[in-house]
Amino acid sequence: MSTFKENRNVSDRSGSDRQRHKDKIDKAIKEGIHDIVADESIIGKDGKKKIKIPVKGIKEYRFVYGDNENKKNVGSAQGQDVSRGQRIGQRGQQSPGNPDKAGNKKGEEFYEVEITLEELAAYLFDEFNLPNMQKKKYKNISSKSFKRHGYRNEGIRPRLDKKETIKKKIKRRKKALKNGTLEEGDRFGFHHDDLRYRFIKEKKKPTSNAAIFFIMDISGSMTKPKKFLARSFFFLLYHFIRSRYENVEHCFISHDTSASEVNEEDFFGKGSTGGTLVSTGLDKCLDVVESRFHPSTWNIYVFQCSDGDNWPEDNDGCVKSAVKLKELSQFYGYCEIEPSEQRLAWMKMSQLSELFTPLVGENFKIAEIRKKDDIWLAFQRFFGGFRE
């Protein structure tokens, strides 16, 4: 009455639906990332550090009951003592009863993906490419890397490869058995010749170099919130460029009416009460490029953040310097930070935007940031248009 059928069909019926699900997770990760790119907790972390990002959106929503006092759950406690008023768990932990079979209860469907900043960068920057990315030759600096290169009979202890060693021993034993010099069951120890060590070869290769310049106005009008937006944005840019080049140097230049090269902490931390001469920052940048990062060997990226104000008498000098910088750099991004909506209401461009607009082109872009959400948009604005 029953029938039996062998199914040797190897087709993977859920394959395409799994892929579709995976695509959704990937998409959710990407979307989740945008929410956290400006998150304080990741700013300033180094590349290897793992961060957790919650991934939402792959849940299958239904009307389900939540937890309230009038929702009584029934379970069995066979073989256990239970009494009224006994506490058996806490909210947020796995609830003691976790019925989830019919799919009509809210299940634990929160993906928390742990990734390093480098991986995050890969996700984030997947669709972007740098304009004018060139591998400029460099005379002295080349990166060293170590590559595995087979096995040797001699080496240092930590590089002893147990698997290869045992393989060698097994081979020797088989030979011995075949030749009749060894009986099955005899003890057969390791011999010095069995030992195999991993061999590591040093490899030198020329690298691509990039120097990133962050120029920021620290005058009185650049308030703390503005600086935080700038910092978040710089952080993103830094990781993006770092994900594309092997060797990346960065240089922070802050200016009010005069400019100086500072360390990261001072760059974001210190402020001044003075006025603004933007040209000083640009000239300082030109100086540093000239002295340390010559464009023939370095790819130059310049990012400038400001609230758009400048002293009118500085405008000409400012444009002149900007043009120079644009010419020698791979990319020059100007980003205006304006957290208030004022500018919108005036419907008027700031001085700097107005000055810089004629420069806009393939390697010169202007973006605006008013709030956290704009950071990603600004980033897209800078790099969204380039496809390999």
Place this chain on the structure above:
Amino acid sequence: MSDWNIKDLEEWDDKIIELAKTHNLDWFPISYEICDYYAMIGNMAYHGMPLHYRHWSYGKSFERTHQMYNLGAEGLPYELIINSDPSIAYLMRENPFYLQLLIMCHCVGHSDFFKNNLTFANTGPENVIQRFKNAKKRIDSYIEDPSIGIEKVERILDAAHALSLHIPPNCKDYVPHKKRRKDLIKRIKSGDESVKKRNPDQFPIDEEIDLLSFISEMSINLEDWERDLIDIVRAESSYFMPQIRTKIMNEGWASFWHYRLMNDLDLPQKYHIPFLKSHNQVVTPHLGRINPYHLGFHLFNKIEERYGLEECFIAREVCHDESFLRQYLTEEDCFELNLFSYSLYKRDYVINEISDGEGWKEIKSSLIKQIGSNSIPKIIVREVKPNNVLRIHHEHDGRDLELGYAEKVVDYISTLWGGVVRLDTVIEDEPFEI
């Protein structure tokens, strides 16, 4: 490698069939398919249907089962049988012989239940495979249609899946609203006393819980293919609803019979202990939860003990989980199973009641509220307001909705409805609107 071949299975299948017939079990012929673990969970993801339309949620379901299996959380023998005539069941190639026999006995129990339980009366097991195949074909054609494509199909399916349980629990077909109105007018005109006071212009004409069908009929913004997708989801859900409503009975009945048949089969001694071990694993209570295998197995044994085997057959025919528990779960059972109820109090889960002389009735009624279709919040259509605003209402019974989820579902309903949707409910004893 395995300790069996198909010949062994066939040979023992004859014995199982003979034995089951002497017990008056009456089931669909079973067509067993032997597959490996990977194909098994693949089939599970699609509810065992040989052909099923595609949707990412089935990929997710696969991953989840796979992951749980790898974590060792699901060490139980997989059994999978569908309510069709013949019943299609899957046997995992990796299973040892005794386990195949246990699963085959278990499947006989399920198939008997599918064939005889009244809840399944309208599920159409004779052509269900074909129905799923047709649905798949149509959905594939929409996905391949260059003017539609997978994104648009998913948009509708995602939304329809969110509502799939909000259909009549008894597999009733939907009667279009327009037809119901016409019928009512006719009855009023004919002087039918029972409808004398009803207003045919009231909308919806009577309590509407069939959300998918209602939307499919009434939405003014759906294209034909979109409507078809909604109807497909609704039809599939209606087919599976009896299984949701009889989970405890169905598993209980199958376990009751696999236990009996296996014991009567004259198994070689070496299979007996492993069989008992697997059986105990299946029907073990889960602390703080209800294991349907456990509860169902317990109750059918008790019914036999208290009223005789004949009563078990009656229950298997006429009950669903709710009426089954209402009728047969006694104080003694609650006490023996040590059932207790708990709920969230501030930040802690605290036990409210235990199964003593005072507590058991309360526990029984709480248990009935959480099983079968009672675990699905009751949502009804209120009205369609001007500007195409759809108002729906949650019939609050003490249990609050999970708001985060409810908001998303309301969004989904707007997707299908093509207009604004408002839901009213109660949260923490206050009226609440989404």
